Amino acid sequence: MPNETENITAGEQAVENVTTNMDLLRFATAGSVDDGKSTLIGRLLLDSKSIFEDQLEAVETTSKGKGYDYTDLALLTDGLRSEREQGITIDVAYRYFATPNRKFIIADTPGHVQYTRNMVTGASTADLGLVLVDARQGLTEQSRRHAVILSLLRVPHLVLAINKMDLVNFDRDVYEKIQAEFAQFATKLNIPDLAVIPISALQGDNVVNRSEHMDWYAGPTLMHHLEHVHVASDRDLVDTRFPVQYVVRPKSDEYHDYRGYGGQVVGGVLKPGDEVVVLPSGMTTRISAIDLYDKTLPEAYPPMSVTIRLEDDVDVSRGDMIARVRNAPSPTQDIDAMVCWMTTTPLGPRQKLAIKHTTRSGRALVKDVLYRLDVNTLHRDLESSTLGLNDIGRVQLRSTIPLLCDPYSQNRDTGSFILIDETTGATVGAGMIL
Numbered sequence: 001m002p003n004e005t006e007n008i009t010a011g012e013q014a015v016e017n018v019t020t021n022m023d024l025l026r027f028a029t030a031g032s033v034d035d036g037k038s039t040l041i042g043r044l045l046l047d048s049k050s051i052f053e054d055q056l057e058a059v060e061t062t063s064k065g066k067g068y069d070y071t072d073l074a075l076l077t078d079g080l081r082s083e084r085e086q087g088i089t090i091d092v093a094y095r096y097f098a099t100p101n102r103k104f105i106i107a108d109t110p111g112h113v114q115y116t117r118n119m120v121t122g123a124s125t126a127d128l129g130l131v132l133v134d135a136r137q138g139l140t141e142q143s144r145r146h147a148v149i150l151s152l153l154r155v156p157h158l159v160l161a162i163n164k165m166d167l168v169n170f171d172r173d174v175y176e177k178i179q180a181e182f183a184q185f186a187t188k189l190n191i192p193d194l195a196v197i198p199i200s201a202l203q204g205d206n207v208v209n210r211s212e213h214m215d216w217y218a219g220p221t222l223m224h225h226l227e228h229v230h231v232a233s234d235r236d237l238v239d240t241r242f243p244v245q246y247v248v249r250p251k252s253d254e255y256h257d258y259r260g261y262g263g264q265v266v267g268g269v270l271k272p273g274d275e276v277v278v279l280p281s282g283m284t285t286r287i288s289a290i291d292l293y294d295k296t297l298p299e300a301y302p303p304m305s306v307t308i309r310l311e312d313d314v315d316v317s318r319g320d321m322i323a324r325v326r327n328a329p330s331p332t333q334d335i336d337a338m339v340c341w342m343t344t345t346p347l348g349p350r351q352k353l354a355i356k357h358t359t360r361s362g363r364a365l366v367k368d369v370l371y372r373l374d375v376n377t378l379h380r381d382l383e384s385s386t387l388g389l390n391d392i393g394r395v396q397l398r399s400t401i402p403l404l405c406d407p408y409s410q411n412r413d414t415g416s417f418i419l420i421d422e423t424t425g426a427t428v429g430a431g432m433i434l
């Protein structure tokens, strides 16, 4: 699925992955307009000392200029915000910050327009989803939608942050009522890990620093939770999957015998000596070495980007997949998936689209739209044979090339694909394979 790492070169990504390893947490925020998302992000950056003095001074000056008696932390996100309002291409803003314990990438998706599309884009690679609600309002239809989408995307960790606790006198009953209501609703969803945290983004309670107003709350602060939530085991470390992105054959004489295959490990652990199969050809060989720049590595695992060398001179090209001999996906052209549709022209039977799955590209024909899912009620609307903008539904496709896929529930990389409009080149759909 589309993600921001396309702006980072493969080399930078590799260094980032290896040096930081699992110390990176990607999280996606979701909330309705005015729940306090911008304020919360500002508070996280401020209290974790991730913003610079001059930025803070500018924000303080602007707040005073506007006659506020508080510092409007939402102003910290202003630059990106105004860009969005001009309708430029940024649908999801990515923000980076770090504490001594972890690096963070926040995918900040605007709440109002096109939220489903934006959330799918922002959350498809997230380790954690943060849903914000206003304590005065409790759960709204939008908060439920957000939770449903995060669960469909199999974001493994979810935090429900109950914001503006200062406006309800930091009342325990308010927190408990919302928590119970959400827990009840969550039984219908797939949420492996849920934390419910009462906060005041504006005053800073339980964001980075513990609140002095909510003694009754024994759980972690939001930052403590973000820093310590365990994500290393969320990846599939059993089923080896290495989609080949590049064939590396240096031109220089010094390396003229070198032949390697570059890409990102999206499942399992690869080691020199492992017997592997190259798909779709089915040729088997062994890994002779795993390279990262001028180093060789004893092993590689998700999400490392590496170059793999093979013992035999087998034919491997971009779009092929390296897997273990007795644990490989079977190539298929018939795809059954949940698709989120992202454009105004509806998706319907007989439509032809380009499809991109891992590093493989082909074309696909829509055979059938089985149903549209109502994300508010989880009801399946069997009557509708098309999907409109922001709709999610079950779709059957036939691709021109065999795809080397797994169920999305097993692997979020090999289990997802994007659909592209061939005339405009725009991404119009995101799919999760069943």
Ligand SMILES: Nc1nc2c(ncn2[C@@H]2O[C@H](COP(=O)(O)OP(=O)(O)OP(=O)(O)O)[C@@H](O)[C@H]2O)c(=O)[nH]1
Binding pocket: 031, 032, 033, 034, 035, 036, 037, 038, 039, 040, 074, 110, 111, 112, 163, 164, 165, 166, 167, 199, 200, 201, 202, 203
């Ligand atoms: N009292 C109180 N006000 C808050 C709190 N958090 C945010 N606010 C206020 O709520 C309003 C909305 O906050 P924003 O951070 O702009 O909300 P948002 O969700 O980012 O809204 P959009 O950017 O429009 O999507 C602002 O006036 C904030 O100052 C809080 O914890 N307590």
